[in-house]
Amino acid sequence: MTLEEVKNDDSKYIMNTYGRFNVALVKGKNAVAWDVNGKEYVDFTSGIGVNCLGYSDEGWVNAVSNQAKALQHMSNLYYSPLQTQVAKKLCNLTGYSKMFFSNSGAEANECAIKLARKYSFDKYGKERTEIVCLYNSFHGRTVTTLSATGQDAFHNYFFPFTQGFSFAAANDIDSVKKAVTKNTCAVMVELIQGESGVRPLEEAFVNELKQYCHDNDMLLIVDEVQTGVGRTGKLFCYENYGIKPDIITAAKGIGGGLPMGACLCTEKLGDVLTAGTHGTTYGGNPIACAGALEVLNRVADDKFLNAVNEKGDYFFKKLNAMEQVEAVRGMGMMIGIVLKKDNAKEVATKCAENGLLVLTAKNVLRLLPPLTITYEDIDKGLAILAKCL
Ligand SMILES: *Cc1c(COP(=O)(O)O)cnc(C)c1O
Numbered sequence: 169m170t171l172e173e174v175k176n177d178d179s180k181y182i183m184n185t186y187g188r189f190n191v192a193l194v195k196g197k198n199a200v201a202w203d204v205n206g207k208e209y210v211d212f213t214s215g216i217g218v219n220c221l222g223y224s225d226e227g228w229v230n231a232v233s234n235q236a237k238a239l240q241h242m243s244n245l246y247y248s249p250l251q252t253q254v255a256k257k258l259c260n261l262t263g264y265s266k267m268f269f270s271n272s273g274a275e276a277n278e279c280a281i282k283l284a285r286k287y288s289f290d291k292y293g294k295e296r297t298e299i300v301c302l303y304n305s306f307h308g309r310t311v312t313t314l315s316a317t318g319q320d321a322f323h324n325y326f327f328p329f330t331q332g333f334s335f336a337a338a339n340d341i342d343s344v345k346k347a348v349t350k351n352t353c354a355v356m357v358e359l360i361q362g363e364s365g366v367r368p369l370e371e372a373f374v375n376e377l378k379q380y381c382h383d384n385d386m387l388l389i390v391d392e393v394q395t396g397v398g399r400t401g402k403l404f405c406y407e408n409y410g411i412k413p414d415i416i417t418a419a420k421g422i423g424g425g426l427p428m429g430a431c432l433c434t435e436k437l438g439d440v441l442t443a444g445t446h447g448t449t450y451g452g453n454p455i456a457c458a459g460a461l462e463v464l465n466r467v468a469d470d471k472f473l474n475a476v477n478e479k480g481d482y483f484f485k486k487l488n489a490m491e492q493v494e495a496v497r498g499m500g501m502m503i504g505i506v507l508k509k510d511n512a513k514e515v516a517t518k519c520a521e522n523g524l525l526v527l528t529a530k531n532v533l534r535l536l537p538p539l540t541i542t543y544e545d546i547d548k549g550l551a552i553l554a555k556c557l
Pocket of ligand 1: 362391
């Protein structure tokens with residue numbers, strides 16, 4: 169198929185919900201991808217932070233394809249040795265007590281919201297349901313996670329939205345206190361707001377927030393869907409802040425390219441969701457679990473994570489030296505680039521034409537390279553970026 173054929177059928181048969189680049193990919197290897205015409209791209213996107221081991225990593229491909237040959241799905245009515253291995257590994261690595269498997273980030277956040285509300289229901293009764301989120305957050309596309317997303321543009325068309333969410337300004341503890349009422353059960357944040365422009369929260373604010381939540385028996389939920397699984401140079405980003413949230417959610421990188429999400433909680437929350445109160449058909453699917461096990465075996469390793477930090481530092485240094493760059497934000501290999509000319513969309517399009525895939529987030533350029541990217545590919549991609557800037 170040619171690019172034109174794909175584009176025609178795409179617009180004819182698929183709901184037009186995405187603004188796509190003029191690229192149709194068919195193949196990849198680590199941080200390099202090829203399109204229908206055989207054109208090569210350096211890929212600084214990893215499928216929006218999903219392919220943490222890059223395209224078609226050998227160990228991951230073997231794990232996933234062997235599992236597909238053995239048993240692809242079996243429902244959550246039966247015990248799954250793979251699910252228990254992934255769960256045990258995640259809990260042991262993080263110190264969390266229990267987890268729930270979902271298929272996406274939005275669903276992982278839905279689980280966190282239900283968990284927080286039921287904890288509060290069981291302890292305080294049915295009025296204490298409110299959750300404070302931050303402005304400029306992003307928590308997903310379901311009706312409830314849209315409600316939790318602190319951007320007006322997302323609160324349109326789909327009325328009525330789920331009740332019980334209010335918003336506060338990032339890095340402003342007084343604003344959080346103002347948004348809290350006697351019926352607040354939780355506060356939910358991203359430690360680095362990804363979709364709204366790669367903005368890290370300040371450490372002092374995060375520490376005050378943790379203490380404030382603790383003092384008022386409100387649960388601190390950290391959405392690590394984008395920041396988790398090695399992206400910021402630690403297994404999870406909360407480690408960079410020296411706090412331990414009550415609940416964290418993960419998705420994107422966790423399956424290495426297969427749909428998986430996770431909601432992890434501390435001991436006091438481990439038995440709140442009981443049989444019949446939550447569930448999913450696909451969650452913890454064996455093939456996704458086989459991928460996740462390979463991802464965790466590789467990423468949760470000091471050498472691997474140090475390499476992520478070093479590559480991140482290298483990106484920051486090289487990007488800061490580019491004269492068109494105003495500022496670089498983020499941590500590890502979650503990178504936002506503020507451009508002097510404020511023309512990120514235009515630059516991203518130009519990069520694709522010239523063989524480099526990059527993302528945007530609001531008005532910044534955003535890079536989420538595979539964690540396994542080589543310095544050679546980093547240099548190749550940065551040279552194309554410099555030219556396009
Ligand atoms: C991508 C993302 C989500 C949504 O994940 P889906 O898998 O698309 O549902 C939620 N929260 C954050 C922080 C994200 O980056």
